[in-house]
Amino acid sequence: MTTIKLEVCVDTLDDAVTAAEAGAHRIELCSALEVGGLTPGIGLVRNAVLSDTPMFAMIRPRAGDFIYSGRDIECMLTDIEHLRATGISGFVFGALNPDQSLDEKSLAQMIAACDGLPTTLNRAFDLCKDPLRSLDVAMRLGFDRVLTSGAAASVVDGLPLLKELFVAATDRIIVLPGGGVTPGTATILLEELPVQELHASCKTPVVETATPGSDVNVGRDVSRHRYRTDPDILHELLNVIASQ
Secondary structure, three states: OOOOEEEEEEOOHHHHHHHHHHOOOEEEEOEOHHHOOEOOOHHHHHHHOOOOOOEEEEOOOOOOOOOOOHHHHHHHHHHHHHHHOOOOOEEEEOOEOOOOOEOHHHHHHHHHHOOOOOEEEOHHHHHOOOHHHHHHHHHHHOOOEEEEOOOOOOOOOOHHHHHHHHHHHOOOOEEEEEOOOOHHHHHHHHHHOOOOEEEEOOEEEOOOOOOOOOOOOOOOHHHHOOEEEOHHHHHHHHHHHHOO
């Protein structure tokens, strides 16, 4: 029986180590998960790739939309070049045109810069106006997988589109459900879809040590709250997968 793989997204080295030791099959390295994940720092990547667990790096230069300027794309290409030299296992990225179609030219450049390493189209896909056509474009460009919630707030809400995407993908690209994947929702996904891989954060809030109610904020309000990879949640999710 084929093992269903679990990818866990992290934004610290502590969480990368926790996820690897708990049995994650692949880890997505990011910074700033509170805004959906940005390109990780070189220190995180260089230390994380020492693990035997495959590490993929998010390539996303800023928060907000996925409509990038030429300078943004140059930064992304430079990040790919430098991170490729660390021994990273693969890359995760996406780019859109103003009409919410995939930016094929920029994506082709980035895939070429990956020099044969596996590539995942990130959740920019969920903002595309025509998901099925965008899946065809992703396959033609050469992406290995597409990370998607089914263009919904969570994978359960996105089940109708996810079913269509799995049918359209056949064995040409991996559809990677992600967005609200928990032990509970994973059970539903595994019953409803021919899942090969799942993407989850397995996070739990960190108890804050700062003075409660402090008015001091060093960034956006969302940045005041911190989360960590919870090995218990990860183990529970792996058990759900193993039971299928």
